[in-house]
Amino acid sequence: MSTIAEQLSDYAASLRFEDLPGEIVHQAKRMIIDTLGCALGGYDSEPARIARDIAATVTCTQPATILVSGQSTSPDLAVFANGVAVRYLDFNDGYTSRESGHPSDSIAATLTAAEIGGSGGQGLIASTVLAYEAFCRICDTVDIKPSGFDHVTVGCIASILGVASALGLTRDQTVQALNLGIAPNLALYQTRIGDVSMWKGCAYANASRNAVFAAMLAQRGLTGPSPIFEGDGGYFKAVTRQPFTLDTFGGEDQPFKIMECSIKRFPLGQYSQTVAQAALEVREQLPDPSDIASVTVRTLQTAVNIMAGDPEKWRPANRETADHSMPYTAAVALMYGTVGQQHFGDEYLDNPQLMDLTGRVKVEVSEEANRRAPEAMLCDLEVVTGSGQTFSSQVAYHKGHYKNPLSDDEVGQKFLGLAEGVLPDSRANGLLAHLWELEKVTDIPGLLRWTRAG
Numbered sequence: 003m004s005t006i007a008e009q010l011s012d013y014a015a016s017l018r019f020e021d022l023p024g025e026i027v028h029q030a031k032r033m034i035i036d037t038l039g040c041a042l043g044g045y046d047s048e049p050a051r052i053a054r055d056i057a058a059t060v061t062c063t064q065p066a067t068i069l070v071s072g073q074s075t076s077p078d079l080a081v082f083a084n085g086v087a088v089r090y091l092d093f094n095d096g097y098t099s100r101e102s103g104h105p106s107d108s109i110a111a112t113l114t115a116a117e118i119g120g121s122g123g124q125g126l127i128a129s130t131v132l133a134y135e136a137f138c139r140i141c142d143t144v145d146i147k148p149s150g151f152d153h154v155t156v157g158c159i160a161s162i163l164g165v166a167s168a169l170g171l172t173r174d175q176t177v178q179a180l181n182l183g184i185a186p187n188l189a190l191y192q193t194r195i196g197d198v199s200m201w202k203g204c205a206y207a208n209a210s211r212n213a214v215f216a217a218m219l220a221q222r223g224l225t226g227p228s229p230i231f232e233g234d235g236g237y238f239k240a241v242t243r244q245p246f247t248l249d250t251f252g253g254e255d256q257p258f259k260i261m262e263c264s265i266k267r268f269p270l271g272q273y274s275q276t277v278a279q280a281a282l283e284v285r286e287q288l289p290d291p292s293d294i295a296s297v298t299v300r301t302l303q304t305a306v307n308i309m310a311g312d313p314e315k316w317r318p319a320n321r322e323t324a325d326h327s328m329p330y331t332a333a334v335a336l337m338y339g340t341v342g343q344q345h346f347g348d349e350y351l352d353n354p355q356l357m358d359l360t361g362r363v364k365v366e367v368s369e370e371a372n373r374r375a376p377e378a379m380l381c382d383l384e385v386v387t388g389s390g391q392t393f394s395s396q397v398a399y400h401k402g403h404y405k406n407p408l409s410d411d412e413v414g415q416k417f418l419g420l421a422e423g424v425l426p427d428s429r430a431n432g433l434l435a436h437l438w439e440l441e442k443v444t445d446i447p448g449l450l451r452w453t454r455a456g
Contacts, residue, residue: 007177011174019128037095037106037109039421042070043424049203049204052086062075082110095263112130112165114165123446131252140246161183161214166179203322267279272379279397291339300381301367309365327360379400417430426455
């Protein structure tokens with residue numbers, strides 16, 4: 003019997019761009035466009051500035067590029083800086099299953115690996131599809147939150163495989179990269195509980211940074227502890243608390259998991275996407291949006307645990323807690339008729355009327371939503387007005403869900419909206435045009451020059 007690391011490495015070594023159906027290539031481009039748009043939107047954030055400051059302290063004989071600034075630094079710190087920018091707005095895509103998370107975070111790693119590995123646009127697409135496949139397949143098999151571990155523990159595995167593919171590692175080198183990357187990089191779930199900190203947007207970026215480092219070590223011949231999953235002190239014992247198998251991967255007669263990932267319409271946690279949409283639909287029905295006596299949100303247990311599982315979600319003190327707060331999300335949508343990046347600033351977090359409305363939101367578990375999960379993220383939202391009228395909406399598939407997808411034009415418009423104020427219009431449009439034809443790009447460093455602000 004081959005080990006899990008060997009199975010993953012066999013698949014990574016066998017998957018080629020030429021194996022990918024046209025719809026998978028197109029979907030990968032949609033996800034890369036959306037992810038780079040999120041990076042542009044998050045570029046000026048404080049965590050992203052801190053990451054760039056650290057990256058600026060390093061020079062490298064194998065340099066990699068930081069988006070927008072064009073700085074050169076080491077590959078691992080470029081991945082970290084770009085990954086923090088990608089994640090900051092909580093606007094990049096998501097996947098929900100037994101475990102959930104954001105496989106697009108791995109694109110920070112595959113982008114840099116394609117740059118330094120010279121694998122071009124086709125290599126970037128194939129390595130990205132691979133990272134999605136690994137992330138989603140593992141999320142289908144285990145829920146690691148009860149053991150106290152964060153989904154970026156899975157993300158590190160996905161990024162290692164994507165990087166190994168883009169760098170052209172052999173099957174045996176990829177096994178060692180997994181051994182070297184998994185053993186020291188197990189992330190705690192405390193990252194997303196309570197008063198959420200800046201690290202929430204940095205955790206997967208750090209996992210991807212570690213993935214690049216592990217792959218570069220393995221490429222040079224370093225070996226790591228094995229068997230990393232099945233061993234007495236391995237992943238099964240420490241993280242999942244039980245063994246799992248990976249019998250199926252995309253290709254031949256099997257669908258690719260990237261087709262089951264959803265793009266976000268709103269810059270907030272994925273389990274609140276349906277909440278925000280339902281709240282906006284109810285607001286359109288209200289005779290007077292200022293006359294709200296109570297709000298009740300009914301959704302699945304996992305969503306409640308993550309987005310309404312602690313008192314801080316009713317009084318968020320920072321952006322990171324607010325964009326993971328279901329009560330706050332509902333209140334913003336009902337009060338302002340939209341949910342945008344601006345609604346997570348101090349002006350709103352310190353607004354007594356908004357906080358009062360947030361306090362009137364009650365969140366309950368819906369058994370119907372539990373039954374339909376993870377295929378749907380069902381939300382029933384009900385508002386009772388001061389005059390006693392009741393208005394409600396039910397949303398199972400938010401706009402952007404893979405069963406209710408954004409059009410290509412909508413993906414492009416989201417990208418251009420996030421690029422506004424960061425890149426000149428001509429440069430943003432040029433970059434977008436190149437990304438839609440990414441499979442024809444042979445020069446990733448040349449592509450990255452389109453991301454420069456100057």
